[in-house]
Amino acid sequence: MKATIKHIKCDMSKEDKTLMEDFIKYLQKKYPIKNNITIMFLGERNGEMSTGSRTENSELKILSKGRLNRDVCRTLAHEWVHEWQRTTKGMERGQDIGGQNEDEANSEAGSVIKKFERDFPKYEKFMYEGLVGIGKKINLINEQIILSEKENIRENFILEMKKIGIDKLPYSYSSINKFVDPETMNIHYNKHYKGYVKKLNDALSKKDYGDVELEDIVKSIGKYDTVIRNNAGGAFNHALFWKMLSPKKQKPSGEIFDKITKQYGNIKKMKDEFNQTAKDRFGSGWVWLVINKSGRLKVVSTPNQDNPMMSVVKDGGYPLLGLDVWEHAYYLRYRNKRDEYIRNFWNYVNWEFVNELYLLRTKK
Secondary structure (H helix, E strand, O other), X not given: OOEEEXXXXXXXXXXXXXXXXXXXXXXXXXXXXXXXXXXXXXXOOOOOOOOXXXXXXXXXXXXXXXXXXXXXXXXXXXXXXXXXXXXXXXXOOOOOOOHHHHHHHHHHHHHHHHHHHHHOHHHOOHHHOOOOOHHHHHHHHOOOXXXXXXXXXXXXXXXXXXXXXXXXXXXXXXXXXXXXXXXXXXXXXXXHHHHHHHHHHHHHHOOOOOOOOHHHHHHOHHHOOHHHHHHHHHHHHHHHHHHHEOOOOXXXXXXXXXXXXXXXXXXXXXXXXXXXXXXXXXXXXXXXXXXXXXXXXXXXXXXOOOOOOXXXXXXXXXXEEEEEOOHHHOHXXXXXXHHHHHHHHHHHEOHHHHHHHHHHHHOO
């Protein structure tokens, strides 16, 4: 695979170009593309592109002038992942806004940026300088700001960028009204979920854990304290849960459906086991359909905000589908009728997302 790089009126410095070249090599290692590709760093928008676009001829167009290096890299990573989806994974083109392709590109772009900064610490601050530069931007705001104050602003900016982010709710509060009422969704998302993320970031800031990904924290939770365990689990579980629901009713399909029917005989048997496990969960917790290390599906339950990927969870696995059975998730509508909440859940499962998780886990 050959990557041809073109610079068109983007005024990249020698240092900018070196960073981008190293980042492109890093992308190729993480998301190998077999065909040749052309990357065009542009000084102005081309056609209908916003900050990035991709053609069927494997040309990636990236708006570069006047943007932070980190933002340029994120746009490049986003378009690169789309090319990887098409040429290496064989995925069909998805919708431009939303959908599994776009969700994966957004997620992978954010993740690979943090991993690159971790693996290339020499670029850490330079990622935030950009082609205009944060220092120059500060000068434009106020030439009188002293050097030490500028450094504090930059450090605070970097710290904000490194915090665990909040996933956007992929639908409105009222769009799954027949399953969960809007008031519950509002409180669940804005108070509980965002509260977990805030408390997690506060806990992480008290000790230098480095630039860590939420999923990596969850997988290695044994080395963290109880506060981080509870809040990292709450943040990760809910970020998954929002995507596991869909306002549009979907039929189970794809390779995950084939796997369920092959292992259980039919999907009803899996649902029956899932439902019973959810009913039997004493107190607060979750019920999950996971795939374990041996490649078998399994229904498991975790207490509180534990996730089946956590190293402290016995006989866990990689989560494919989960249901929050904390009372705050359903009590305003269902009161003590947890079984009714569990039954209604199946009408709102995002089977496309579940299948995508299964493919990500099983396909090399």
